[in-house]
Amino acid sequence: MRFATWCVLGAAVVAGAVAQGLTAEPGITLLPAWLVVLLVVASTAVLAAQLAVGAWATRALSDRAPLGGIPGTLLVWSAGIAVALFTVALLAPLVLPLLLAAALCVLPAAARGRRNALVGFAAFRCAPWGSVAATIVTVVVSILAAVGAVLAGLLLTGVPGGIAMWLGFGILAALLLRWWSRLTRTRPRPEKLPLTGSF
Secondary structure (H helix, E strand, C coil): CHHHHHHHHHHHHHHHHHHHHHHHCCCHHHCCHHHHHHHHHHHHHHHHHHHHHHHHHHHHHHHCCCCCCCCHHHHHHHHHHHHHHHHHHHHCHHHHHHHHHHHHHHHHHHHCCCCCHHHHHHHHHHCHHHHHHHHHHHHHHHHHHHHHHHHHHHHCCHHHHHHHHHHHHHHHHHHHHHHHHHHHCCCCCCCCCCCCCCC
């Protein structure tokens, strides 16, 4: 069962990388505006699908449970997060690592069927040190991945370069999702009851 789940996760990473890489064809900026918009929408949809399948699979791995069906709430949250990531990447790229960390905290809760996936931030109360460490690692990895993508773009261009870049992004995102999924299933420690003086 776990092997099948890893296969699903790996297939999502590879398929997403190929689909995203196809949008890196040289001369894309010379295409008509409507076609560029269509490619951006398609790329956003692929990212949303990757996020949904990744969160769905890593939830099953962390909970040691069967895959089951993909919750509708996860699809909604994944679509919203994908749009937010693309928008921030264009308008305020420096904020992107923090938004990515927040997204990785929220997605596992959505994968567990929670409508209000913001409850995923409860991980900072249940496992504060682990959550802070995961946030720092997510931000650092995001920055290093961006720098690596720029450097790799000097060696690999076009579709091969796009596939290689998104393959790296997908692997890192899957590993981070696995970590965040484990953190968000941590239960808070029971509080001590106050002494009443009666026995």
